[in-house]
Amino acid sequence: MEEIFAKYTPKEIEAKWYKFWLSKNYFRSEVSTTKQSFSIVIPPPNVTGFLHMGHALNTTLQDVLIRYKRMQGFNTLWLPGTDHAGIATQNVVEKYLAKKGVTRNDLGREKFIERVWEWKEKYGDTIITQLKGLGASCDWSKLRFTMDDGFSTAVREVFIRLYNEGLIYRNNYIINWCPRCQTALSDIEVDYKEVKGHLYYIKYPVKNSKEYVVVATTRPETMFGDTAVAIHPDDNRYLKFLGKTIILPIAKREIPVISDSYVELKFGTGIVKVTPAHDPSDFEAGLRHNLETINVINPDATMNEKAGKYKGMDRYVCRQVLLKDLQKAEYIVKVEDHQHAVGHCYRCNTAVEPHLSLQWFVKMKPLAEPAICAVKEGKIKFHPAHWTNTYFEWMDNIKDWCISRQIWWGHRLPVWYCKDCKEIHVSSTQIDTCKKCGGTKLYQDTDVLDTWFSSALWPFATLGWPQETPELKHFYPTSVLSTGFDIIFFWVARMTMFGLKFMGDVPFKEVYIHALVRDLEGAKMSKSRGNTIEPEIIIQKYGTDALRFTLTALAAQGRDIYLAEDRIEGYRNFTNKIWNAARFVCTNLSDFNPLEVKCEKLKLELSDRWIISRFNKVTNSMTQHLANYHFNEAAQSIYNFFWHEFCDWYIELAKPRLKKTGALFTHPNDVQLSKQTAQYVLYYVLNGALRLLHPIMPFITEEIWHGLPAHSESIMIATWPEIVKGEINDKAEEEMNLLIEVITAIRNMRSELQISPAKKIEAIFNVEDESTKKILEYNSSYLVEMAKLDRLLIAIKTDKPEDSAAIVVGRIIIYLLLSKIVDIEAQKNKLIKEIEKIKLGLEKLSARLSDEKFLQNAPVEVIGNDKKKQQEYIDKKTQLELHLQMLQKE
């Protein structure tokens, strides 16, 4: 025992217990017919991932839920895995290769992909190891990867089914293009950032006329792709130009003037240059007016041959050169500063280019409708609920999803084309012969799918779909999805759509949206900002349990987490407190065996009944809070209970009993029985509290568990405490609260009078009624111990002795006998201050209680409470005033 509790070294015990749990297969889940299932699929981190605070938070919260449900007897599954993260991983590996002087084009597609797999084998487990370090109780035997064989089958299956239903189509459309990653992006993969740019006003001459129109543009370099100039149909200023022909400056190409209501009258000059190949709204306008599309920018964002002499220049270089030329030719009317939102690639932060190209799309409306219904009908609940708004807002305005990516790392489209007749074949296996013309020159599409396409299948593909596995049947729909709000669109919405489409049911019943972890300035933690607090470092410094408790305690709903290291330090102190309290309790249980104790023989004292009652209430509160995802409150309630009730009061009160010194006043219990009772209660409460703490702090609780007498194999598989109604004892709580108040008041006075903590003093209690007298008498040993008294007398209506300081607690007056009072003035001032406070409260109360309207409208309990309170105030005030008078006489 002493050995076990010698010193708390988180690092050692963490590794030890994690290994132990694994060896016992506690994390493994089997399909059970008797137990109800509780399942969570982990948001798969990128294989390139390195544990950051966001992961730590989300992992902790999921583990809290899983461990808590496991203890409650559910058949739990927490399914782990990683995501191949197409663009992100390709970028990482390209950078890795660049250090060796190799580009992906040097290698070619096949070799490059081989290298990515090699990289994955070597480094892809980093994040998994880190999750284990956090204590995550995932079923590692079911670890999945979004590009493993089973998953690839599922992806192809989904693609084919959607294609056959006409929900996947190929089209030439304007999409977001990242010139650096050289691939298409979906709309939500573009981050819009405010950029300080310019609005250029350029003259566009009217053919056969001295007149010209002035267009305003932020992107003059796209003018080589202009195929019209547009005005608003109601704009009287410019109607005269309708039908006229414009000569495009520099290019000298002729373009028409059209009218379209998408033109904003108030912006710029009210005349727009229309560039269908390089602007999404112009593209739409082009379709409405049958305009030609002229692509003038290469995929790498340099100008192409359509830009004439500017060919080969980067888009921004071209802009500058062109502007000079326009200026020289006097086409520029003016230039204004202009702030506007520019889209950037969410992976590499390069300004994206609207780009007309042949891409694959998913038709979203038919998929979105059932997904909207599912949330409206409450089949999926968001916590906090307000995120449903975000979900609906996006779903209601959903646009088709561009799913083809021109990169190499990912799920290749299961599409083959016939070179001869151009027929498209969609198939789960290689196609060699054209079904239409019989030709044999077939080639597979070179594009891969958006990573999020495969992520959308995560909840069911990981359980074996498209096969009808027992796991799928038992664990789908999953119970909860825990994730950040930033991927509601990317992931949550799409999983919902695909789950409903292919499983006929929602993928999860609840969605918990956790907070974003920020630094103290409120900035999102990120490596590039250099403001990260690394979980690994924190764990090293304070232990995993301290980090987990901190994150849980800060996980309030609807608010971001501003993490500071001293917060973690504070909760590290809590682990230390737990450790020491347990050490104290366990060393005092060496002669105690819970299995041999006959409960009915024990004689519970007030403090016993009180702490047991409090324990039951805390059990209740924790269970409720966890059920509602109020993690912070769950953590708070066990923290307060453990430290400020169990340690500060109960253990302190139990000490003399353990020391066999017995009570000062004769207590009905004999000393031995009192000790044994205290041991029983200490054991009972510590045991229960550890189980309540375990989901949040798995390691330290397991370590202590094994120091408890008669402990079971592991706390991990112990049962979650249940409330025993008969143990809730409001009367005991009330009485104990009175004692706490009395003791605190005496300590306060001692402190103010600067009486040494070591000095014992004598006290006389003046009470008004027999029942209060009894409570104090029965528990006088508590008063003696906790308030450091050497003698005490409890009397009904006694006078103030000489040389005494008086304290008023409710209706009780406490006289502390002192050889001489140090500072009468200070005492008086304190009394006066207190009286003032009471008077103020009393005034408010009296005013309310004499208000007819209040008496008529307020509920009876409220009036009753107020009346009770009023009486208490009056009593206290009387006592206080009495003592002030007495002091003044002295």
Place this chain on the structure above:
RNA sequence: GGGCGCGUAGCUCAGAUGGUUAGAGUGCUUGCUUGACAUGCAAGAGGUCACAGGUUCGAUUCCUGUCGCGCCCACCA
């Protein structure tokens, strides 16, 4: 331009379906090497619950508006 969230102690944050003496951690002040713990113990100071109206017997809590902060969405080129 829409939408959402947030302004509570010096700092970081809880909380109340409307009635509490408005809480915690941290910081601060004072006193303690108390036989588990100085990563600790005890005591204390510190708040017009952003501001202004409204509803109500009663608002810090509900409603409206104002100001401040943050975020998301949106084709003003």
